[in-house]
Amino acid sequence: MSIQKLFSSPLQVVNVGIESFKDACEKNGAPSVQVEWRPPVDVAPGSEAILAGRRAKIEKANRKVMEIILAGTPRLVGLDIARNVIPGMTEDTILHAGPPITWDRMCGPMRGGVMAGLVYEGRATTIEEAEKLASSGKIKYAPCHEHAAVGPMAGIVTPSMPVMIIRNEKFGNTAFCTLNEGLGKVLRYGAFGEEVTKRLKWMETVLYPVLKAALERTGPIDLKNLIAQALHMGDEVHNRNRAGTSLLYRAIAPAVLATCANKDDAVAVLNFINGNDHFFLNLSMPACKATLDAARNVKGSSIAVVMCRNGTDFGVQLAGTGDQWFTAPAEVPDALYFAGFTKDDANPDIGDSAITETGGLGGFAIAAAPAIVQFVGGAAADALRYTLSMYEITAGESRMYQIPALDFRGTPTGIDVRKVVEKNLVPVIDTGVAHKKAGVGQVGAGIVSAPMGPFAKAYDALAKILK
Amino acid sequence: MNIAGRIKQGFYFDSVTLMRVGRELSGLPGVAEASVVMATEANKSILAMSDLLLPEFKKCGDQDLVIVVKAKDGKAAGEALAKAEDMLSRKKKPAAAGGSAAPAPRDIASAVAALPGANLALISVAGRYAAREARKALDNGLHVMLFSDNVSIEDEVALKKEAHKKGLLVMGPDCGTSIVNGVPLAFANVVPKGPIGIVGASGTGTQEVTCIIANEGSGVSQAIGTGGRDVKDAVGGISFLDAMQALAGDRGTKVILLVSKPPQPGVLKKVRALLRKIKKPVVALFLGEGGRPATLEEAALLAVAHAKGADPAKALAHLVRRDEILVEEARAIVARRRKPQGRYLRGLFSGGTFCAEAQVVLDGLVRHLHSNAPLGDSQKLKNAWKPEKNSVIDLGEDEFTVGRAHPMIDFTLRNKMILEQADDPDVAVILLDVVLGYGANLDPAAELVPVIQKAAMKVFVVAGVNGTIGDPQNRAKVVEALREAGAHVQLTNAAACKLAGLIAAEVARQNR
Numbered sequence: 008m009s010i011q012k013l014f015s016s017p018l019q020v021v022n023v024g025i026e027s028f029k030d031a032c033e034k035n036g037a038p039s040v041q042v043e044w045r046p047p048v049d050v051a052p053g054s055e056a057i058l059a060g061r062r063a064k065i066e067k068a069n070r071k072v073m074e075i076i077l078a079g080t081p082r083l084v085g086l087d088i089a090r091n092v093i094p095g096m097t098e099d100t101i102l103h104a105g106p107p108i109t110w111d112r113m114c115g116p117m118r119g120g121v122m123a124g125l126v127y128e129g130r131a132t133t134i135e136e137a138e139k140l141a142s143s144g145k146i147k148y149a150p151c152h153e154h155a156a157v158g159p160m161a162g163i164v165t166p167s168m169p170v171m172i173i174r175n176e177k178f179g180n181t182a183f184c185t186l187n188e189g190l191g192k193v194l195r196y197g198a199f200g201e202e203v204t205k206r207l208k209w210m211e212t213v214l215y216p217v218l219k220a221a222l223e224r225t226g227p228i229d230l231k232n233l234i235a236q237a238l239h240m241g242d243e244v245h246n247r248n249r250a251g252t253s254l255l256y257r258a259i260a261p262a263v264l265a266t267c268a269n270k271d272d273a274v275a276v277l278n279f280i281n282g283n284d285h286f287f288l289n290l291s292m293p294a295c296k297a298t299l300d301a302a303r304n305v306k307g308s309s310i311a312v313v314m315c316r317n318g319t320d321f322g323v324q325l326a327g328t329g330d331q332w333f334t335a336p337a338e339v340p341d342a343l344y345f346a347g348f349t350k351d352d353a354n355p356d357i358g359d360s361a362i363t364e365t366g367g368l369g370g371f372a373i374a375a376a377p378a379i380v381q382f383v384g385g386a387a388a389d390a391l392r393y394t395l396s397m398y399e400i401t402a403g404e405s406r407m408y409q410i411p412a413l414d415f416r417g418t419p420t421g422i423d424v425r426k427v428v429e430k431n432l433v434p435v436i437d438t439g440v441a442h443k444k445a446g447v448g449q450v451g452a453g454i455v456s457a458p459m460g461p462f463a464k465a466y467d468a469l470a471k472i473l474k
Numbered sequence: 475m476n477i478a479g480r481i482k483q484g485f486y487f488d489s490v491t492l493m494r495v496g497r498e499l500s501g502l503p504g505v506a507e508a509s510v511v512m513a514t515e516a517n518k519s520i521l522a523m524s525d526l527l528l529p530e531f532k533k534c535g536d537q538d539l540v541i542v543v544k545a546k547d548g549k550a551a552g553e554a555l556a557k558a559e560d561m562l563s564r565k566k567k568p569a570a571a572g573g574s575a576a577p578a579p580r581d582i583a584s585a586v587a588a589l590p591g592a593n594l595a596l597i598s599v600a601g602r603y604a605a606r607e608a609r610k611a612l613d614n615g616l617h618v619m620l621f622s623d624n625v626s627i628e629d630e631v632a633l634k635k636e637a638h639k640k641g642l643l644v645m646g647p648d649c650g651t652s653i654v655n656g657v658p659l660a661f662a663n664v665v666p667k668g669p670i671g672i673v674g675a676s677g678t679g680t681q682e683v684t685c686i687i688a689n690e691g692s693g694v695s696q697a698i699g700t701g702g703r704d705v706k707d708a709v710g711g712i713s714f715l716d717a718m719q720a721l722a723g724d725r726g727t728k729v730i731l732l733v734s735k736p737p738q739p740g741v742l743k744k745v746r747a748l749l750r751k752i753k754k755p756v757v758a759l760f761l762g763e764g765g766r767p768a769t770l771e772e773a774a775l776l777a778v779a780h781a782k783g784a785d786p787a788k789a790l791a792h793l794v795r796r797d798e799i800l801v802e803e804a805r806a807i808v809a810r811r812r813k814p815q816g817r818y819l820r821g822l823f824s825g826g827t828f829c830a831e832a833q834v835v836l837d838g839l840v841r842h843l844h845s846n847a848p849l850g851d852s853q854k855l856k857n858a859w860k861p862e863k864n865s866v867i868d869l870g871e872d873e874f875t876v877g878r879a880h881p882m883i884d885f886t887l888r889n890k891m892i893l894e895q896a897d898d899p900d901v902a903v904i905l906l907d908v909v910l911g912y913g914a915n916l917d918p919a920a921e922l923v924p925v926i927q928k929a930a931m932k933v934f935v936v937a938g939v940n941g942t943i944g945d946p947q948n949r950a951k952v953v954e955a956l957r958e959a960g961a962h963v964q965l966t967n968a969a970a971c972k973l974a975g976l977i978a979a980e981v982a983r984q985n986r
Contacts, residue, residue, distance in 0.1 A: 008593050009641040010720035013617055014696055016593060018655045021585040021616060023607050024598030025488045028621070028660055031912035032596070034946075035664070037657040040589040043578035044599055045486050046512070046536045047606065055606075396577040399584055430580035431537075 045431035050463050054470035058425055061307070061473045065327075065425070068307035072326045073403045073421050076310075076366070079298030080177045082227040083290060086219040088211075090166035093154050093183050097166070101125075102151045104162025104359045105317025106332045110142050114318030114354050119197025119445025120161030121146070126199060127207045128165050134199055152313050152324070156183040157296045157359035159288055160195035160441055161318070168207070169215035173230065173293040178301035184293035186210055186218075189283040191448065195358075198446030217276045221262035228258055230294040234368065235407045237287070238418075243376040244291035245360055245369030246437045246452055251287030256280055292359060295366030302326050309469055310402055311422040314365045314434065314457060318357035318441070323461035325424060328468050335460025340440045342453025343382055352450050354443040361436045361457070367405050367420030370437035370454055371397045374410045375418075382437065382453040387412070393435055393454065394419065400426040400434065428466045433457045475506060478551035479528045479542035480559070486512065487539065487562065488598070493879045495561050502557065504550030505543055510558055513538045514600070516876075582610045596659055597646075598622055604647060605629035612636055612644075620646030620701070621660045627708055630701070634712040643720070644713055649699035650677025650913075653684060656694075661882065661913035664944030668693015669781045671727030673717040675700045675734035678825030679761065679770055681911060681940060682967055683733055686774035688942040689965065692781050695726040705737035711744055718745070722752045731777040732758040733770065735830065755780040761830050762849040766790070770831050771968035797972060804976035807934065807962060808984070815932060816902035817985050819978035820895045821866030821971070822888050824881035828907040828938070829868035832971045839975030840864040840982075846871055861895070864978065866905070882914045885921045896929035902981040903934045905974040907967055908956070910941025910949055918947060919955035930960030934977050937961045938970030 008016065020039040022029035032039040047055075058065065090096050101121055103113075113121070122137035125146075131137035140146065151158045158164055170183040188206060192198040222228070233254050240250035260277055267273035280286050299312040308327035315322050320334040337355040344350065363369035373383060374394035383389045391412060397419040398404070404417030422434055433456045440451035487495075492510045499508035509526055511517040513534035521527040526542045534540055541558045545551035579585040586592050595611035597604055601624025608625075611618045618637065625647035637644040645652050651674065652659040656667045663681055665688035674680030677699060684694050698717040705711050714734070721727045730752065737745060737760065749756055757780065759773035767773040772790060779789040808814060819840055823829040826847065833849040843851070844865040846858035855865060858873045869881040869888055881888055888906075895901050908918050915921065926935050937956050941949045953963050962977075964970040 008615065008617070010617070010643045010716060011723050013593055013643070014655065014720065014724045014726065016655075017591070018657045019589055019591045019593055020657075020659075021582055021589065021592045021595045021611070022598075023582065023585075023595060023611075024621065025490045025660075027490060028596055028598060028913070031662075032657055032659070035657045037655075038589060038591070040585045040592070041578055042582060042585050043580050044607075045580070046600075046603060049535075392577050396580075399577075399580045430584075432580050 048428045048431050048459055048463050050428060051467040051470065054467050055429070057470040057474050058309070058466070064307045064473065065309050068305050068327060069310055069402050069421070069423065072302045072305050072308045072310045075178065075302040076298055076421055077403065077406050078177055079175050079231070079301055081173050081175050081182070081230045081294035081297040083171055083222065083230055084174045084227045085172045085222055086169055086215055087172060088166075089164055089168045089170050089183070092170065092172060093156055093164070095149070095154050097147065099145060100147045100149060100166065102149055102154055102156055102158065102162065102164035103317060104151060104158050104160065104357060105315045106320050106322025106334045107150055108148065108317045108319055110148065112319050114357065115443050115445045116197030116354055116357060116441045117161045117318050119199055120163035120194050123194045123197070123199035123203050124163045124165040127204050128167055150315070151359055152315060153330070155181060155296070155300060157292045157362050158185060158195070159187070159292065159360045160358045160439070161197055162359050163194055167211060169211055171290065171293065173290070173297045174227070175297040175301050180297060180301050182293040182297035182300060184289045184296075186214060187283060187286045187289040189279070189285070192446060193448065196441050196446060196448040198448065213272050214276055214279060217263060217267045217272055218259070220266040221259050224262040224266050225259060228255070230290055231407055233258070234291055234294060235409065238372060238375040238408055239411055241376050241378050243369055243372040243437060244287065245363040246382065246439065247376045247379050248287040248291065249284045251291060252280065252284055255287055255290065288360065291368065292362050295362045295368065298366055299362065304329060307473060309424045311365055311424060314361040314422070314436070315359045316356040316361065318354050321356060321458050321461055323465050325465050325469060328465060328472065331468060333461040333464040333468065335458045335464070338455065338458055340438060340451070340453060340455040342438070342440050342451040342455065344440070344451035345449070348442070348450035352442050354441040356436070356438060356455055357441050358438070360438065364434055364436050365422060367401070367408060367418040370435040371401070371420070372408060372410060372418045373437055373454070374412050377412075396432065397435065399430055400432050424462050424465045424469065427462045431459070433459055433462065475544050475546065476548045476551045477526065477528065477542065477544050478548070478555055479531065479540060480555055481530065481534055482539040482541070482562070484537055485539035485562070486537070489600075490879065490883065493884065495558055498561065499543060499554045499558055502550070502554050504546040505554050506546070507544040508542070508554060510539070510541050512536060513540045582607065582614055582616070586614050586616070593617060594619060594654065596621065598660070601625050601647070605633060608633050608644065612640060612642055615640070615642070617643045618645065619649055619652055619659050619699070620644060621649060622646070623648040627703060630703060631709055634709065638712050638716060643698070643716055645699045646701040648703070649701045651680040651697065652699040653694055653697040655696070658912045661909070661911060662697070663688070663911035663942050664946070665942055666693035667695065669695060669726070669728035670731055670777050671695045671721035671724060671729070672697040672731045672733060673700065673714055673721065674698065675702050675705045675714060676761070676827040678909065679733040679827035681825070681909065682770040682827065683731060683774040683777070685940055685942050686771060686966055687778055688944070690775065690778045692778045695724060696721060702735065705734050705741045707738040707740040711737060711741035714741070715744055715748055718748055718752070722754060728754060729777050729780040730754055730756040731773060732756065733773065734760055736760040736763040761827065762834060768834055769968045770827070771966045796969070800969065800973050801976055804973055804980055808977055808980045814902060814934070814981045814984065816898070816900045817978070817982035818900050819864045819903045819905060819974055820861050820901050821905035821974070822891055822895070823866060823868050823907050824870060824888065825907050825909055825940075826868045826870045828940070828967045829866050831967055832866045832905065835968050835971035836864070836866070836975045839972070840978050846873070882909050885915060885918070889921065889925045892925050892929050896932045901933050903936060903974045903978045904929055905970060906935070906937045907970070908937050908939045908952065910939065910945040910947045910952065912946065914947070916947060919952045923955055923959040926956060926959040926961050935961040936970050936974040936977065937963050938967040939963055939965060940967055
């Protein structure tokens with residue numbers, strides 16, 4: 008608009024800074040909008056200019072990445088034992104949640120999970136033995152994410168554990184996730200002991216074969232479709248999975264009955280799924296993982312394909328920066344704590360479940376889940392605001408996952424690290440909180456903000472590559 | 475004394491909001507001092523100077539808000555901190571439940587998406603961030619008013635060149651005042667729409683001419699601020715010339731009024747060349763250059779005369795008559811007081827151009843004129859904090875504003891100086907500007923009246939109230955309150971300066 012044209016058009020003002028200036032504009036008839044401005048994030052000098060200069064290239068790469076993410080078709084295609092299917096899984100390998108970490112830096116719940124895993128594998132008979140082995144250097148620790156897998160909380164995967172296989176049919180890649188153990192004393196919160204081992208063994212010997220057979224009967228289950236329906240039924244598939252679990256149950260129950268000769272086993276399996284609202288979490292997570300993994304290694308892209316935490320560090324990977332990890336200390340969630348627990352009991356943020364937010368679900372879709380708004384302030388409007396604010400940092404909107412309360416607008420999808428850094432606005436993650444002591448379990452839940460550190464580092468790294 | 479503080483990580487508020495909170499805390503019972511600031515290096519050093527930098531603040535950065543209170547005991551300090559938290563959280567609170575859930579946009583691009591008709595960005599963030607925001611505004615096709623100061627001249631030139639190429643206007647940096655399509659931007663007055671278009675390289679200068687135009691019954695089509703540096707050769711007058719050109723082509727503008735300190739030679743040449751091409755009447759005031767018009771008042775009256783098709787010479791003749799009346803008034807004022815003290819005039823200005831205009835008006839009226847921002851024959855004050863003989867001081871200069879809000883908003887410093895000057899037996903007259911309009915202090919009388927009452931017992935206080943009847947402060951009430959307190963009030967700065975100078979000269983003559 009030329010200067011002369013400005014003189015003949017109604018003035019409409021974007022106000023950046025002193026808010027009273029906006030009020031004066033409005034009082035004098037000029038529609039105005041206030042920018043919720045923040046001082047910029049501390050990044051390397053020159054990074055912003057480089058990324059601004061390469062904008063066209065980045066946008067092009069991001070369009071490609073978004074097309075891959077939005078077009079992904081994750082399906083549950085089968086079950087198998089980890090050692091048979093997870094790439095690079097050896098007898099000494101233990102996979103864990105989050106970015107890479109050594110035994111000495113692992114938090115309580117993760118150590119507990121590792122030790123419980125070693126006992127479950129028969130590599131140790133007591134916890135003391137397990138601890139000795141775990142710290143001996145003999146065990147190879149690796150992030151789930153580096154093995155096409157994801158795991159909630161501690162995210163421990165050992166070679167004998169059954170895993171679900173999710174295939175992104177459109178792009179041909181696969182992701183893996185263990186079966187959800189339910190609540191109480193469970194390995195993913197670092198619990199160990201007879202009860203934990205017994206359940207894991209039951210999952211291996213009863214749950215796994217029954218589900219495997221049932222799935223062979225049903226054929227692949229379209230998870231994208233299931234998640235889309237779950238969103239319309241009040242899930243955001245991270246902290247609330249009740250609808251998703253119910254839908255899965257409906258899909259699989261007839262096949263369980265049809266394929267399982269032992270009626271007791273069939274009842275036990277169906278009751279197990281029915282009794283665990285979070286059973287579907289271990290499907291929504293690998294569905295996102297399979298979708299996002301297909302978008303890796305697109306040169307120049309500023310879109311995140313991983314956000315995850317190991318209880319010590321928070322890690323991020325971008326589509327445009329290969330296998331490089333960007334990390335910073337994980338923060339203790341400022342969440343809603345269960346009666347009897349406080350923030351002092353909480354472990355820093357842990358789990359691969361932030362893959363759901365990376366895929367445009369979880370906290371990004373919290374507006375779809377009014378039943379859990381007490382985690383975000385108590386009012387439905389609060390949940391809407393969280394979801395709406397995430398459109399500020401995403402590159403696109405899902406074509407499949409929709410928010411009914413936003414007139415079926417697609418969920419904010421594809422976190423653009425440039426927007427995160429330049430707007431100084433971090434992703435929100437809808438998470439459960441683990442007790443810092445191994446095995447106590449979940450002590451709270453709520454919305455946590457990702458730390459800015461990993462995004463600032465990723466931003467600089469992308470600038471370095473594109474320089 | 476008990477010093478207590480709090481750190482709010484990742485909180486951000488603009489400086490004016492924080493200043494208001496800080497002042498409210500300082501007024502609480504038992505609180506001696508309070509500061510609520512973003513923990514920038516500059517702010518931390520200011521806190522350190524007043525011993526308010528708590529050890530835990532040292533690791534804080536630009537992203538952190540710190541609150542610190544010095545109070546008579548722990549209870550008062552705690553209450554003040556709680557009050558601060560409450561005020562800030564109320565500011566923070568989003569629209570009430572059931573209201574709009576839409577979060578505020580986080581950058582200019584998102585703001586434009588929310589307001590698709592947006593055509594101007596008004597930017598007032600701290601200087602070191604301002605150029606970045608201005609660049610984003612230009613990228614989004616917006617004209618820019620850059621209120622922020624402390625933007626480098628390199629950035630200014632780059633922004634203006636970029637804008638010029640795109641046909642956009644960059645007003646500023648350090649542009650305090652504009653009126654676009656009748657909308658007052660930043661520090662601006664409420665004036666009617668009318669035929670006079672203004673290009674101003676001086677903020678308070680622009681405010682004063684728009685006010686006089688309004689008070690004379692005419693109006694303003696556009697008032698385009700450029701920032702003071704625009705007319706320097708290093709910038710080349712890019713915005714000044716673009717604005718002139720735009721007003722020349724603007725159907726709503728019949729008369730063009732230019733207000734600036736004298737442009738540097740290269741810019742002046744370009745301005746003159748452009749003037750030759752403009753068919754509309756142009757009144758140009760290059761303040762301090764000499765010649766006519768010499769003052770903001772003269773320039774504004776000339777522009778109004780052109781706009782009304784009246785004889786410009788008559789407009790100036792009217793001023794001569796007015797000045798004769800002021801001479802009588804000054805004599806009468808002095809005569810009413812038994813044994814007036816001192817001999818010197820001390821002007822304390824919140825507006826830089828008012829201080830400059832004062833020197834033009836006072837030249838010849840009083841001798842030995844000093845200033846921290848000298849113009850013409852005035853001498854430079856050795857120490858801006860220590861007025862000598864006849865002095866006029868611009869309190870908007872850097873030596874006074876580091877770590878403080880602008881004197882048009884925050885009267886604390888000037889109020890203190892008024893009382894100090896009144897206690898000086900050499901001082902006969904204190905001269906003030908009281909700027910009204912948006913951006914300025916919303917209740918100037920409340921803060922000035924007690925101070926003027928005290929000062930007026932010892933010296934003559936003359937105040938120029940610069941504003942219009944449309945301004946949010948209610949000009950009539952302000953004038954009434956100041957007069958009641960003992961000030962001699964004029965409605966233009968030039969008239970106030972004249973009256974003050976005449977009184978000072980008269981007292982000096984008596985006390986010779």
